[in-house]
Amino acid sequence: MHVIISLIIYLVVLGLIWWLVSMLPLPAPVAQIVRVLFIILLILVILSVFGIIPGGYLPRLNL
Numbered sequence: 400m401h402v403i404i405s406l407i408i409y410l411v412v413l414g415l416i417w418w419l420v421s422m423l424p425l426p427a428p429v430a431q432i433v434r435v436l437f438i439i440l441l442i443l444v445i446l447s448v449f450g451i452i453p454g455g456y457l458p459r460l461n462l
């Protein structure tokens with residue numbers, strides 16, 4: 400249950416950051432690079448929350 404709560408919190412935070420960055424007037428190549436970086440970060444967060452890769456760089460959420 401703790402894993403699912405952590406995943407939801409990380410996805411909400413990433414969603415808010417994605418929304419804020421999408422509001423910036425970025426040129427098309429920069430926006431494409433940012434979009435790819437966010438997708439990679441999302442994949443890393445999901446894999447580390449489920450323990451597939453070590454996620455020592457992600458803070459543990461204790462609720």
